Amino acid sequence: MTSHLKKVELHCHLEGAAPPALTEAQARKYGIDISAQLRDRAYVWHDFASFLECYDKVSEVYKTEEDYALLTETYLDELAGINTIYSELIVSPDHGKRIGLGADAYISGVCEGIRRAKEKSGIEARLIVTGERHFGPESVIGAAEYAAKAGNPLITGFNLAGEERMGRVADYARAFDIARDAGLGITIHAGEVCGAFSVADALDAVRPSRVGHGVRAIEDLDLVKRLADLGTVLEVCPGSNIALGVFPDFASHPLRRLKEAGVRVTISSDDPPFFHTSLKREYELAAGTFGFGDAEIDAMTRTAVEAAFVDDKTRKALLALI
Ligand SMILES: Nc1ncnc2[nH]cnc12
Numbered sequence: 001m002t003s004h005l006k007k008v009e010l011h012c013h014l015e016g017a018a019p020p021a022l023t024e025a026q027a028r029k030y031g032i033d034i035s036a037q038l039r040d041r042a043y044v045w046h047d048f049a050s051f052l053e054c055y056d057k058v059s060e061v062y063k064t065e066e067d068y069a070l071l072t073e074t075y076l077d078e079l080a081g082i083n084t085i086y087s088e089l090i091v092s093p094d095h096g097k098r099i100g101l102g103a104d105a106y107i108s109g110v111c112e113g114i115r116r117a118k119e120k121s122g123i124e125a126r127l128i129v130t131g132e133r134h135f136g137p138e139s140v141i142g143a144a145e146y147a148a149k150a151g152n153p154l155i156t157g158f159n160l161a162g163e164e165r166m167g168r169v170a171d172y173a174r175a176f177d178i179a180r181d182a183g184l185g186i187t188i189h190a191g192e193v194c195g196a197f198s199v200a201d202a203l204d205a206v207r208p209s210r211v212g213h214g215v216r217a218i219e220d221l222d223l224v225k226r227l228a229d230l231g232t233v234l235e236v237c238p239g240s241n242i243a244l245g246v247f248p249d250f251a252s253h254p255l256r257r258l259k260e261a262g263v264r265v266t267i268s269s270d271d272p273p274f275f276h277t278s279l280k281r282e283y284e285l286a287a288g289t290f291g292f293g294d295a296e297i298d299a300m301t302r303t304a305v306e307a308a309f310v311d312d313k314t315r316k317a318l319l320a321l322i
């Protein structure tokens with residue numbers, strides 16, 4: 001139904017895209033017992049906190065530069081196979097540090113994966129370095145400093161992910177100053193696990209051009225109007241929201257209401273195999289469950305390119321493809 005449409009993804013965590021079969025093979029290769037996190041080819045978690053724990057455990061079976069090249073190439077090949085022209089991957093050089101690989105080798109592996117995938121299909125990709133709230137403000141500042149100093153043309157954005165219930169966005173504001181001063185695009189996870197106040201917090205403290213999720217803004221219609229007036233782009237991940245119980249079902253998901261209120265919305269998959277989804281399925285949901293026509297879906301894809309953290313020449317070239 002949507003296979004003919006060009007696709008763009010702004011919000012996908014690299015380790016969150018790890019195919020269960022690849023994770024299983026990696027665990028076997030390193031003799032790691034992953035049975036508590038991966039059963040019958042599905043990741044095992046039961047709430048947001050246990051999802052984050054599962055995510056961190058799964059990440060631990062990706063250990064070397066080549067592991068990261070393979071993971072990145074595998075995911076981008078999948079995206080290219082469904083007509084995706086552009087992908088922004090959320091990456092965590094801090095994770096590279098924590099596992100002893102080092103931030104530079106981690107990023108270099110990911111960049112090699114991008115190079116290999118692009119050589120085959122032409123898919124463009126950029127990296128959004130993320131800080132994780134649950135590791136505290138100092139670690140998030142460290143991630144911003146790394147992204148700012150990396151001088152890597154594929155690192156074009158900075159994000160704040162992790163446990164949204166920890167601290168307020170203002171506690172992390174310094175990290176965003178560092179990222180913004182370095183010319184990086186800014187996006188923040190908000191309005192996913194926490195309510196509308198967390199989106200207002202992000203706007204007040206940082207004023208990002210994009211918000212990861214942001215869907216719980218729907219709880220405050222003044223805030224919805226503020227998002228529409230500012231032109232803030234939401235990276236909406238409906239399948240993730242339903243899997244995590246942010247909304248009980250797709251019928252109550254606010255994607256259509258936000259769009260109709262004039263908010264600039266886009267579609268992404270977040271951590272696809274963890275949430276039994278894929279970018280393909282998210283586009284199918286947009287067409288089927290949410291009832292958007294091809295022209296409306298193309299408009300969302302165009303919005304994604306307009307909001308992408310890329311240079312204008314690449315943006316123009318991508319827009320010409322839709
Ligand atoms: N959906 C999500 N929300 C916050 N942090 C995350 N890290 C990986 N996936 C995430």
Ligand SMILES: [Zn+2]
Nearest residue numbers: 013161212270
């Ligand atoms: Zn996310």
